[in-house]
Amino acid sequence: MVLLYIILIPMLGALLSWLLAARKAALGRWVALLSLLAGLVLVTGIWITHAGNEGSFNQWLYNWQQPWIPHFGISLHLAMDGLSLVMLALTFFLGALSVLVSWKEIKFRTGFFHFNLLFVIAGIAGVFLTMDLFLFYFFWEVMLIPMYFLIGIWGHERREYAAYKFFLFTQAGGLLMLLAILGLYFVHGANTGVYTFDYFALLNTPMERALAQWLMLGFLVAFVVKLPAVPFHTWLPDAHTEAPTAGSVVLAGLLLKTGAYGILRFVLPLFPEAAHDFAPWAMLLGVAGILYGGQLAYSQPDLKRLIAYTSVSHMGFVLLGAFAFNEVAYQGVVMQMITHGISTGALFMLAGVLYERIHTRELGRMGGLWPTLPAMGTVTMVFVMASLGLPGLGNFIAEFLILLGSWQANKVMTILATVGLVVATIYSLRIMQRVFFGHTERQYALPDLRPREWAMLLPLVAVILWLGIYPSPVLKTVTNDQLRMSNEANNQKPMRTDSSFVMRTSITTDSLIIPN
């Protein structure tokens, strides 16, 4: 039941804040903030409770199932493991901060704004918990529509164009996934006689290789559009740039991660062989994203657009690591999901904070802000360094583990991806130079960070440092996830142990462990 609460808390918070905001806007904000904080406390509580027991993250922590439409094999099936847990912690953490960041920025229809914001969060929480493919598709859509409103109503100048583009891209991907889900449903039904959308039942569905490849591609397209990978990324710069700050934070910090999560949770375990066949191409897409996104980020004249393209670059690492099929890379991918959420979320917040002061996103009209805004400059420096992968900050751990793991799988791709670190340096340092350094003729009288802004930025600084210096708690939580997932599937269907995903994984990880 606790899993249901995790989804219901933001949903109820959404409704309540909409209703109360009609009476007083501040009331709606407080309700939204408190309900997300409640969710954060709940998730952190779960984490702390289970962190004490050795090995508790090697199994499913919670599992809850209620029949919904039994006739079609659809049930309300929620389950949580270490991966879901850390992703939920990130969701509520960034969610609460995105309420804070909108405190002054959103001035009209605040009730409806918070309703949408919290509903996106609820949808994301649902995506991270669902173990029924039909329900998963449902939550996938729940994320989409409120986000469309967030961009379309509260966005910047070209908000409607961006909102449409976002909607069309993700919807097109989503439809392919729906087809693939239905395909899997019928294939499984035809081959076993059991028609079900249940994730655990569908694991290791026996099917022809060619068919598996098509179904896998259906899922993968939906996820790489969301991720996004080149060449499906072009919705992202528009959506990120035009969205209000909270929208950008949620988009970059959380929505993109649902794509990554989908690959880890569904594409790899459901279609291990097909995914393995496709791995070189997926890694190529990842590397293309790292380099191409990096170069585009460098050339952007708009600060938010620049940050948006860095997401394309960083999410390329996710694709690279996910298809490396070993535990080191896998943990790196999970770290990358978290640290990218933190660092890019923080950069978008800083862009928003800056926009509130100077009312422009154009880098050409900035510069020389360091003497006026030294504290903001220092905080920005931390996240710029995180973005270029400086050791000591979380993103380094993520990218290093991904590269270390993918080296075992594909050397050429890893070398190209490592070159991406140079490109990351080039575009990241450009942010500092164009915004804070240099000289300016203009006389600004701008206030430096205010208490509310400190309240949202300091936790992010603390977390990115913590993840860089002592990432063990997270790494322990997501350890062996993939291995366990496939092991469980194998236990259910003992007839198919040959050359399945788990075998390859264990082989590659075993070969890594040379006693020293």
Added chain:
Amino acid sequence: MLWLIPALPFFSALILIVGGRSLSKAAVSVIACGSMGLAAAITLVLGWQFLQGGENAVAQHLWSWIQSGGFNAGIDLRLDALSLAFVFVITFVGFLIHVYSTGYMAEDADFSRFFACMNLFVGAMLMLVLADNLLLLYFGWEGVGLCSYLLIGFWYKDPANGYAARKAFIVTRVGDTAMAIALFMLFQHTGSLQIQTILSGAPELWSTGNETVVLIAFLLLGGAVGKSAQLPLQTWLPDAMAGPTPVSALIHAATMVTAGVYLIARTHVLFALAPTAQTAVAIVGAITLLLAGCSALVQTDIKRVLAYSTISQIGYMFLALGVGAWSAAIFHFVTHAFFKALLFMGAGAVIVAMHHEQDMFKMGGLRKQLPAVFWVFLIGSASLSAIPFITSGFYSKDQIVWLAWSSAQGHSAYWVIAIAGAFLTAMYTFRMVFLTFYGEPRGHHHPHTPGNSMMIPLYILAACSTLAGFVELPHTMGHFTLFSDFLQPVLPAVHLVQESAALEWTSQLLAAGLTFLGIYIAWVWVIKKPDGMLRFSQMPFMQWLRAYWFTGWAFDAAYNELFVHPFVRTARMNRKDIVDRIYTTLARIMQWCHDMLARTQSGLLRWYIMGVVIGAVLILSVLIWRVYV
């Protein structure tokens, strides 16, 4: 107690970052210099215990950093003779430079930011040399890169400084990429990034000349040339002089730029297994020392002379590493740290006295106006040019010159280059001395000798630049080997093939002779017959050569054409993202179809009737065609 050495500067940096703006300059000075002084004191205590204890290394495990799959890296520190030599130089010279900076930066508005970055740098540098695994070393490696970036661009108002800072970061990052790949390979083959595990396991894993270990060694060399500003990644260091002068002294002369030397010495087992790579180290060093020496000869900015000189001297260290003279390289690192820090800070004193004038042609005659500065600068210059017997530079550099020939991996060509380099060194050093301190004053400033906070560190370093040489004397002069004995447990002794005292004497005398010749030529050039030299240098070929050397052999121009411009140009061209064109075109086609179809809905009855008729005719034709054909 070991952890305190890097922790103190880190802690002080944290205080200064968080609360620096509300602290007075005096408080900032006390915190910054105090933490450095404490770290230096602890180093002395630990060093003393270490020498007494007779153990080869002291290790300390702090906490487990990354554990993933079979990968394991901890925050583990390890102090052995090699790291002790580096830690000593970093804390001791670092402390002196911090004290000097309180005077040098006294007028600067961003006083606390400066010291925060300096402390952060020292902390990262100490992590680099104390790390027990290569990942932690990489942490320090990138950390010093960050601080170097922050401090080169310290005076951020001038975009040129920002450019120099970014150039330094990006160019060294290119080398770091190679080093990262070396780490991946090492982990793949040895299953660990623990330095001791790798060093002890490597000889069993690989035979000498094995392709894998050669590749790894080359990649490590890639990282080393980036950080240590050696060919072909040397271009960032001359521009790095944009930073405040104490930064140049600490980061771009004494410590950070020698990180590459440390890396190679630390992983010397791998290089010993990879003779090709080790030869490459020697060749890189030899070529670099020559090219940079030529460039130093024609600079007009006093700091740029010293920058090229640093590149050249690190070239000597690389040459020593390349011929297997490991401890000679480290010895030269130590003496170089003393005399180059002294020279940079002496130059800084001159620059401050001249109200931030760096052009040597606008100085002159300062010997009388700044006598104290002149004398310490002269001591530093003598050491840099390796004046025999009385300077530390003589003992460390002569050892390299001799070993370049006599060691098992040596070659007479290396010796020729090294000795030619010694000649160049003497020439450019004393050209700088004569231009700055002799002749008639060419500037319009009224210089004044800086205060005690700046002068006392200079006196101490001047003493060190002279005395530090006596810890290691050549075969021909008593064969006193304190320093190499001290490093013996970590770095193996050099294998000699030439052990002739006569030859060694010849080499030393020749080097000494060329040094004095170089000084003499500089004297003729600058003091005696400047007009004759002017005429000589105005010959077309000489002018061309001068311009070529002045720009550092035009590496910048080549790299701009090859890498920078293509990247920037394609980035600018593709600013609107060509991939998006596909989707917008798709959308436009849809729009066009929509417009076409919408146009049919014109509201004119005759068009509709015509449409119906055409449709009917088509359908009937198809039916008839089906039936009859």
